[in-house]
Amino acid sequence: MLNESIKLTGRLSIKKYNKKKELVETKEVPNLIVTSGKEFIASRLVANTLDVMGYMSIGDDNSVPALGQTSLQNELARVASTESSSGVSATFDASFGPGVGTGSLVEAGIFNTSDSSVKTFDGDTDVTNSSDNIAIIGHGFQTGDLVTYTDGGSATITGLTDGGTFYVIRIDDDNLKLATSETNANAGTAIDITGTSGATHKLSYGSMLCRTTFPVINKGATETVAISWVITVG
Numbered sequence: 419m420l421n422e423s424i425k426l427t428g429r430l431s432i433k434k435y436n437k438k439k440e441l442v443e444t445k446e447v448p449n450l451i452v453t454s455g456k457e458f459i460a461s462r463l464v465a466n467t468l469d470v471m472g473y474m475s476i477g478d479d480n481s482v483p484a485l486g487q488t489s490l491q492n493e494l495a496r497v498a499s500t501e502s503s504s505g506v507s508a509t510f511d512a513s514f515g516p517g518v519g520t521g522s523l524v525e526a527g528i529f530n531t532s533d534s535s536v537k538t539f540d541g542d543t544d545v546t547n548s549s550d551n552i553a554i555i556g557h558g559f560q561t562g563d564l565v566t567y568t569d570g571g572s573a574t575i576t577g578l579t580d581g582g583t584f585y586v587i588r589i590d591d592d593n594l595k596l597a598t599s600e601t602n603a604n605a606g607t608a609i610d611i612t613g614t615s616g617a618t619h620k621l622s623y624g625s626m627l628c629r630t631t632f633p634v635i636n637k638g639a640t641e642t643v644a645i646s647w648v649i650t651v652g
Contacts, residue, residue, distance in 0.1 A: 426451040426459075428628055430526065430647040437516070437640035449526075449630035449647070450483040454566060457583065458530065458625040468564060469530045471627050474499045474512035474645060480524040483629045486581040488566040488622050489536065490527050490629065495519030498532065499647075510647040516640050523635045526645060531624030533558075538620050541575050545613030550577075550595050552611075554621070559586040562600050565621045572616020577609045583625075584609065 428451065434443040461468055479491030499512040510528055537554045539545075544553045559565065563586040567578050574580045578596070585603035587595040595608035602608075628649070637643050 426456070426649060426651055428630075428647065428649040430630060430645055432526075432632060432635060433644045433646075434635055434637065435642045435644070439642070442641075443635060445632055445635065447630055447632040449628045450485070451628045451649070452483070452487050452626055453485045453581065454488050454583065454625050455528075455627035458627060468625060470501075471510070471528050471530045471625075472499055472501065473497065473529045473532055474510060474647070475527050475529060476514060476519045476523050476643070476645075477525040477527075478521050478523060480631050480634075483631060487629055488568065488581065488626050490525050492525075493527075494521055494523070496529065496532065499528070506652050507648055507650045510645075510649070512645050512647075514637070514643045514645075516642060519643070520637050520639050520641075523637050523643065524633075525629065525631045526647075527629040528627040528647060528649075529624055530627070533623050536620050536622045538570075538618065540617040541569075541572055541614040541619045542616070544619075545575065545611065547612050550608045550611050551589065551593050552595065552621075553593050555592045557592065557594055557621075559588055559594055559621075559623065561586060561588045562603050563623060564600075564625065565596075565623055566625075567596070568620045568622070569614075570616065570618025570620055572618050573614040575611050575614050575619065577611035 428449040475496035477490040584596040597603035
């Protein structure tokens with residue numbers, strides 16, 4: 419119910435500075451709190467197993483923000499943010515300095531991990547139905563890591579849900595299974611899955627709180643973009 423009824427709003431202020439640190443451009447836009455962000459808040463109400471939101475990213479894809487998104491559509495850079503709260507609002511501030519995320523910026527997001535890695539696998543050849551194993555070379559995940567599964571337009575793997583969050587059971591560097599909870603992951607209790615066709619299946623680490631798009635800001639190699647993002651409850 420919380421995922422459906424909680425009311426969150428947000429706006430961000432984007433400022434661009436030239437190499438002399440002179441303010442040359444300012445934009446202010448609203449954002450979308452995505453479903454994974456609401457689920458993150460619900461989880462934090464009862465446990466602290468998920469890392470707090472402490473990172474901000476920018477990208478260059480202006481696809482319309484949607485509730486089911488779990489990452490930027492084409493991330494260029496991610497940096498640590500600073501956080502503060504006042505009353506019912508939380509503020510996230512981040513600076514993308516010279517050489518960090520240059521290009522035609524049109525999207526931004528808030529995350530709880532520094533790792534923007536997304537692992538892609540083939541739902542047919544990389545899934546072993548008899549053992550529920552998923553083979554991903556050098557996946558880098560540890561047991562208990564929270565990941566988001568997306569089918570990328572292919573038929574969803576049986577036992578999983580597109581956009582759903584699951585917990586990793588690490589078998590070795592190149593193999594893993596998925597569990598419905600951290601407790602099950604630590605116990606080695608895997609989800610019964612059946613592979614499907616398509617090489618576009620993905621596992622993404624961490625949670626995204628919100629995503630927004632904005633009119634293009636062309637960031638040169640010597641310029642800095644600073645973002646101040648306010649999230650308000652109620």
